[in-house]
Amino acid sequence: MTPEPMKMIEAEPVHTQKRPIARSLAEFACNLSYDAIPPRVCERAKYNILDAVGNALASTHYDFAHRILSGIRSLGEEGRSAVIGMPVRLPLRDAVLMNGALVHGLDYDDTHMKAIIHASASALPCALGVAEHISASGRDFLAAYILGVEVATRISAAAKGGFHQIGFHPTGLVAHFSCALIAGHLLRLNASQLTMAQGIVGSTAAASHEFRETGAWNKRLHPGWAGVAGITAATLARSGFVAPDTVYEGRFGLFKSHLGSLESGVNYGTITEALGEKWETAEVTIKPFPVCHFIHACADAALAVRRQHRLKPGDIAHIQAFIPKETMHIIADPPEVKLRPNTSYQAKFSVQFCIAACLARGKLGLAELESDVLTDPEVLALGDKIKCEADPDSAFPKYFSGGVTVTTKDGGKFTHMEPINRGAGERALSEGEIVAKFMDNAGLSVARSRAEALRDLILGCERHNGRELARALCEA
Numbered sequence: 001m002t003p004e005p006m007k008m009i010e011a012e013p014v015h016t017q018k019r020p021i022a023r024s025l026a027e028f029a030c031n032l033s034y035d036a037i038p039p040r041v042c043e044r045a046k047y048n049i050l051d052a053v054g055n056a057l058a059s060t061h062y063d064f065a066h067r068i069l070s071g072i073r074s075l076g077e078e079g080r081s082a083v084i085g086m087p088v089r090l091p092l093r094d095a096v097l098m099n100g101a102l103v104h105g106l107d108y109d110d111t112h113m114k115a116i117i118h119a120s121a122s123a124l125p126c127a128l129g130v131a132e133h134i135s136a137s138g139r140d141f142l143a144a145y146i147l148g149v150e151v152a153t154r155i156s157a158a159a160k161g162g163f164h165q166i167g168f169h170p171t172g173l174v175a176h177f178s179c180a181l182i183a184g185h186l187l188r189l190n191a192s193q194l195t196m197a198q199g200i201v202g203s204t205a206a207a208s209h210e211f212r213e214t215g216a217w218n219k220r221l222h223p224g225w226a227g228v229a230g231i232t233a234a235t236l237a238r239s240g241f242v243a244p245d246t247v248y249e250g251r252f253g254l255f256k257s258h259l260g261s262l263e264s265g266v267n268y269g270t271i272t273e274a275l276g277e278k279w280e281t282a283e284v285t286i287k288p289f290p291v292c293h294f295i296h297a298c299a300d301a302a303l304a305v306r307r308q309h310r311l312k313p314g315d316i317a318h319i320q321a322f323i324p325k326e327t328m329h330i331i332a333d334p335p336e337v338k339l340r341p342n343t344s345y346q347a348k349f350s351v352q353f354c355i356a357a358c359l360a361r362g363k364l365g366l367a368e369l370e371s372d373v374l375t376d377p378e379v380l381a382l383g384d385k386i387k388c389e390a391d392p393d394s395a396f397p398k399y400f401s402g403g404v405t406v407t408t409k410d411g412g413k414f415t416h417m418e419p420i421n422r423g424a425g426e427r428a429l430s431e432g433e434i435v436a437k438f439m440d441n442a443g444l445s446v447a448r449s450r451a452e453a454l455r456d457l458i459l460g461c462e463r464h465n466g467r468e469l470a471r472a473l474c475e476a
Contacts, residue, residue, distance in 0.1 A: 021248040024272045025151055026194035029181045031276075032147050034139035034462070041279045042462070045146050047434045048110055050458045051286050052120040053473060054438035055109050056084040056102035057451075058366070061444040064217060068101050081129055082474030085445050089474075092133050093228045099125035100224025104171070106366065107219075107348045108290035108441070112149075112283060113424055114397060115156035115174075116164065119284060121223035122175035123148030123182060126230055128473075130186045131466025138462040138469065144182045146281050152178035153280040155248070158270040159255065161326060161397060162262040164209070172207025172222025173258070177247075179230025180237075189238055199243025200233035202254060212330065213337065215346025285423045286434050289364050291348040294327040297402035297418035298351055302358035304416045305406050311414075313360050313378050319386045320405040321351055322417065324396030332388040339383050344369040355404060356382035366444075393417075399424050 034042070059065045069086065072094050081095035084102055089095075103109055104121035112119055123145050131141035155174040156163065163170040180197040189197065207222040237243070248254050248271065255263045289296050298321050305311065323332060331351040332338060341347035347354070347369050356379045357368045373379055395401045403417030420427050429437070435455060442451035457464065457472055464472075 020195070020245040021268065021271050022195045022198040022245050023191065024275070025177075025181060025198065026184075026191040028272075028275045029147055029151075029185045029194050030189075030191045032143055032185065034143045036276065037143060037146055038279065041146065041281050042142060044282050044284070045142060045149070046459050046461060047431055048120050048149075048281070048284050048286070049124055049145065049461065050438050050455060051434055052103045052109055052124045053084060053454065053458060054441035055104075055106055056099065057445045058108070058441035059102040059105040060085040062105070064105055064220065065102060068220070069098060072098060081132060082470035084473045087474065092129055093231055096125045096129040096227035096231065097221065097224035099128065100222075100227055101220045104223045105220045106290050107292060107345075108287055108366075110284045110286050111293045111423075112153045112156075112280060113285060113399065114283070115153040115170070115280075116161060116397060117152060117156045117171040117174065118223070119149040119152045119171075119175075119178070120145075121171060122152065122179055122226045122230075125224060126179040126182045126227035127186070128466065128470055129227065130183050130231060132470035133466075134186060135465050135467045136186050138464045138466070140186060141466045141469065142462055144186050146279075147185055148175075148178040148182040149281045149284065150275070150279065151181055153283075154271045154273075154275075155254075158267050159259065159262075160265055160267065162255075162259045162265060164326075164330065165262060166259055167209045168258055169207035169209050169211075169219055169222050172219075172226055173205050175223055175226030176201035176205040176229045176233075177254075179227045180233040181230070183231045183234035184237065187234055187238060189234060193234075193237040195245050196241060196243045197230075197233040197237035199245055199247045200236055200241060201229050202244065202247035204229040204233075205254060205258075209330075211345070212349055215341060215343035215349075217345065219345075286429045286437070288422050288429065288437075289354075290366050290369065291354050291364065292331055293421070294323065294331050294400050294402075295349075295351045295354045296423065297400055297421040298323060298404055299354050299358050299364050300422055301403040301416040301418050302355045302406075303362065303364070305404060305414045306359050306362060308416075309406075309412070309414050311359065311406065311408065313382055315408045315410075316359065316382060316385060316406055317409045318407040319355065319359075319382070320407075321355055321386055321388045321402070322391035322394075322404065323351060323388060323402045324394040324400065325390035326396055327400070328388065328390065335388075340380070341374055344371070344374065347374060350383075351388060352383045352386045353379070355386055356380070359406075391417075393419070395419060
């Protein structure tokens with residue numbers, strides 16, 4: 001049966017809106033149900049969740065995950081909430097924090113191109129945690145996850161990349177609001193309470209990009225912190241806590257307080273436009289590489305040149321990297337930092353390192369971000385030969401395009417450009433490719449038979465309640 005479309009909420013200019021944006025989003029959250037979401041969107045959401053769980057399972061293989069868990073458990077508090085891929089139980093909000101770090105920790109999680117955020121890293125942990133806590137149905141869990149993705153992507157897209165320019169990490173920033181709505185939706189808050197929940201997290205929403213300077217770990221915690229804040233806000237709102245309803249468009253709202261002069265470029269109408277009619281969940285892209293999405297086109301271009309012309313590192317005299325000018329400060333500058341990343345996390349945001357690794361190793365996976373590659377003289381020497389330039393034909397932000405020109409010592413010159421980065425638009429990964437990525441990632445932590453069982457469970461999640469889903473993932 002074709003689902004009955006939800007009533008569309010019309011976008012209005014910010015200065016003439018009849019209701020605050022938070023109220024419009026609250027009404028959308030109140031009216032949302034599994035049956036109102038097109039089947040194709042629900043199906044796509046399940047593959048996004050599968051990818052997120054695979055990333056979380058892979059993260060349990062790495063030291064950072066166990067250090068975060070150790071810090072959380074040192075408080076000595078017992079809990080009943082599941083942690084993906086780990087046989088432990090934590091208090092609800094601690095479990096959400098931990099699961100957010102696992103999904104986002106390897107920077108291998110999905111991206112919404114227009115919004116430039118990793119929506120699943122907050123939406124999944126928050127929806128899963130609350131759904132387990134109240135034993136919500138699988139259908140309600142899936143609807144709550146989709147709600148979170150829809151809200152987070154619209155809020156971030158309205159800023160048109162401004163949060164990045166100022167130095168905020170929008171994945172963690174906007175997720176405070178989407179998680180408040182996820183939790184409130186599952187807890188059956190009314191529209192007034194959901195409006196208040198958004199107003200509450202207006203005072204907690206922050207996520208600094210300073211980690212880029214040193215390769216620090218803060219970014220891994222951003223999506224989970226948003227879930228913690230969102231759940232707290234929802235329960236406070238349910239108890240009658242009063243907060244501002246103009247948290248987005250107000251004089252000291254999200255955009256004016258975080259963007260300063262760039263607020264003039266915000267399209268407030270984007271936040272509520274076509275809610276219930278146009279589904280951003282279907283536009284989420286799955287990463288083929290475990291590095292910053294802005295680097296992917298250059299990585300694929302470098303691999304293509306190496307493969308097509310059978311180049312060896314010793315053949316190469318010079319490399320030009322073409323990237324969107326808007327991403328230069330994130331993945332290319334300052335060169336003295338990008339050329340010698342101290343940690344794998346710093347390397348994930350260095351286009352120079354990633355291109356060099358591709359040309360030297362012929363691939364770019366998790367193994368190419370290990371310490372032996374970070375110090376490989378051959379890789380470092382290639383990085384020193386790279387000059388980054390703004391791509392004059394960039395399709396950013398619609399696509400994270402890019403490419404390379406490799407000049408060889410014998411005078412050869414080979415260029416390869418990727419106008420559409422792999423994973424986006426018409427180059428979206430197929431369901432089979434998403435499953436293959438999940439199996440590879442899950443294989444770092446669990447046996448193949450267990451990975452197959454988890455795959456089937458997630459792709460049929462609407463038939464299981466939240467408690468069953470969370471416990472099965474915990475037992476991985």
